Amino acid sequence: MWKIEVGEAPALLVDDLQDGAQNDLELKNGICKATATVGDKTYVIGGADDGTLSIEVQIFDRNLGEWVRPTVRGTKPVSCKGLSAVALDDKILILKKGSKPDDQIWFLEVDTQYVRQQQEYLGTEVVAWSKGVVGNAEKPVVISGPSGVGKGTLIAMLMKEFPSMFGFSVSHTTRAPRGMEKDGVHYHFTEKSIMEKEIKEGKFLEFASVHGNLYGTSVEAVEVVADAGKRCILDIDVQGARSVRASSLEAIFIFVCPPSMEELEKRLRDRGTETEEQILKRLRNAEAEIEQGKSSHIFDFILYNDKLVESYEKLKKLLGLDDFVTTTKSAGHGEIDLPIDHSVSKIDNKIIINRISSGEKESKNLIILDVSSLKGGAPGRTRGLNFQAIGSFSNGLTEIEGLS
Numbered sequence: 001m002w003k004i005e006v007g008e009a010p011a012l013l014v015d016d017l018q019d020g021a022q023n024d025l026e027l028k029n030g031i032c033k034a035t036a037t038v039g040d041k042t043y044v045i046g047g048a049d050d051g052t053l054s055i056e057v058q059i060f061d062r063n064l065g066e067w068v069r070p071t072v073r074g075t076k077p078v079s080c081k082g083l084s085a086v087a088l089d090d091k092i093l094i095l096k097k098g099s100k101p102d103d104q105i106w107f108l109e110v111d112t113q114y115v116r117q118q119q120e121y122l123g124t125e126v127v128a129w130s131k132g133v134v135g136n137a138e139k140p141v142v143i144s145g146p147s148g149v150g151k152g153t154l155i156a157m158l159m160k161e162f163p164s165m166f167g168f169s170v171s172h173t174t175r176a177p178r179g180m181e182k183d184g185v186h187y188h189f190t191e192k193s194i195m196e197k198e199i200k201e202g203k204f205l206e207f208a209s210v211h212g213n214l215y216g217t218s219v220e221a222v223e224v225v226a227d228a229g230k231r232c233i234l235d236i237d238v239q240g241a242r243s244v245r246a247s248s249l250e251a252i253f254i255f256v257c258p259p260s261m262e263e264l265e266k267r268l269r270d271r272g273t274e275t276e277e278q279i280l281k282r283l284r285n286a287e288a289e290i291e292q293g294k295s296s297h298i299f300d301f302i303l304y305n306d307k308l309v310e311s312y313e314k315l316k317k318l319l320g321l322d323d324f325v326t327t328t329k330s331a332g333h334g335e336i337d338l339p340i341d342h343s344v345s346k347i348d349n350k351i352i353i354n355r356i357s358s359g360e361k362e363s364k365n366l367i368i369l370d371v372s373s374l375k376g377g378a379p380g381r382t383r384g385l386n387f388q389a390i391g392s393f394s395n396g397l398t399e400i401e402g403l404s
């Protein structure tokens, strides 16, 4: 048995860190941390010792016998009353005790494709947070097409008809605001140097130089919509769509095409928001974009926006909304009633969460969390978690309550 130091935290016994699921390790300073081991590395997760109130991560590399502070990507969860951690293949499931239902389940990615890419890019140890979403939330919708084709118009119609279903991903841009555009609503208008710094810090899901300005979708812009329980719509150019296609965000990709170049030019000119020079630049770029949009295999659907009302009906059809009745489809993600006192174990793809008895006669004693169909992940959300709650009763009967 050998002793190691966790930064400034009290000494831990390495034997306590063996074999992953050692949960709720109470350190001498009272901060609750959980540990999980993936490969040669033990991850110590918990506490909030940097003044940010977010959960911290340290890694003990067993091969090197060294502690490492990784670069952390994704939105960090805020600290809580206690944590449980369970090692999966390339990520660690974290259960936050005493947190709100939509803040209880998180994943710390340690060896996913995204983490490996970031490690290669930064040359440092990287971990990435992603919040777990119960059930299968509808996929985000990526809408691309040349400037002036009518993407914004179609999206505005969709948001007007289905305000509680869709949320717009507010992009960052270095271009100047147009007359009626509001910061934080149409775009986050920003400086080039600030945006470049934030890109380096990994805050963007995708970014591209479009018509001479920088545009990008921050991870937060997509998460804000997901947190509101809405389906995210991204209005981005073809380069951005390609990056999103290569990312972990599973989406539906729609390319909007003009009926002709003449009509595209007319729409751009009639809109009256660009200078002559900008209109010509946008029209030049449009030809290449249309070619890529039609041939690149990025897009699932091509939508010709000729007559607006007809195009909008087609868009609704693509999204399964043509005969939509608001009351028949609700989000219905379900919430896990995670007991504060629990133990956690793993059998294949099932995580068994066992209530540590508090003497109640009728309580949900067991929650089985199915992690076999996880989708998405950092940067963003991990979707597809399913669960069953099983309650045992004093009469020996068992009640099962399940989700999908």
Ligand SMILES: Nc1ncnc2c1ncn2[C@@H]1O[C@H](COP(=O)(O)OP(=O)(O)OP(=O)(O)O)[C@@H](O)[C@H]1O
Pocket: 145, 146, 147, 148, 149, 150, 151, 152, 153, 154, 267, 268, 270, 271, 305, 306, 307, 308, 309, 311
């Ligand atoms: N089907 C249509 N028929 C005629 N005009 C249209 C049609 N769709 C949109 N428009 C008009 O074309 C102009 C450009 O539309 P919009 O601003 O929605 O384009 P966009 O693709 O979002 O452009 P950008 O990429 O530059 O933001 C607007 O004035 C809009 O009213």
Ligand SMILES: Nc1nc2c(ncn2[C@@H]2O[C@H](COP(=O)(O)O)[C@@H](O)[C@H]2O)c(=O)[nH]1
Pocket: 144, 145, 146, 147, 151, 171, 172, 175, 206, 207, 208, 210, 211, 215, 216, 217, 235, 236, 237, 238, 239, 240, 241
């Ligand atoms: N790759 C990205 N492209 C974006 C993003 N936000 C908008 N756009 C695209 O830029 C052009 C021009 O937009 P405009 O508002 O200046 O007319 C248009 O094609 C948008 O789709 C983004 O975050 N990423």
